[in-house]
Amino acid sequence: MSDPTTDLSYTQAMKRLRHRRWFLWGIILIYVPVIWLSLRVTGSDRATAIVFAVWLLLVCVAVVRAAFALCPRCGNTFHMNGFVPLYLRQCVHCQLHITEDSLPAEEADTEEETSP
Numbered sequence: 001m002s003d004p005t006t007d008l009s010y011t012q013a014m015k016r017l018r019h020r021r022w023f024l025w026g027i028i029l030i031y032v033p034v035i036w037l038s039l040r041v042t043g044s045d046r047a048t049a050i051v052f053a054v055w056l057l058l059v060c061v062a063v064v065r066a067a068f069a070l071c072p073r074c075g076n077t078f079h080m081n082g083f084v085p086l087y088l089r090q091c092v093h094c095q096l097h098i099t100e101d102s103l104p105a106e107e108a109d110t111e112e113e114t115s116p
């Protein structure tokens with residue numbers, strides 16, 4: 001079995017998983033500034049409703065992408081166990097942490113010394 005910390009596809013899967021999470025949280029965080037900016041710039045409720053509809057669509061896409069992201073270790077959905085998504089920092093099935101592929105500098109150094 002390959003070492004998950006050095007396996008490139010494993011690392012890429014973890015990066016993709018983190019990217020999907022950042023996209024979700026980013027979309028949620030920009031809500032207030034975007035709506036405020038839309039009201040400020042356009043001064044129109046109708047235009048702001050369109051901005052809101054676009055934001056809502058992006059949130060739906062982000063929620064679904066993050067909810068159905070697969071765990072690289074166990075192969076199950078990382079955030080979903082059953083029908084309810086839980087956007088925790090570890091897999092709801094195998095408890096793999098979202099940053100598990102990036103070792104701290106000290107651990108990485110000792111690992112290099114022990115490997116042949």
Ligand SMILES: [Zn+2]
Pocket residue numbers: 071072073074075076078091092093094095096
């Ligand atoms: Zn897992």
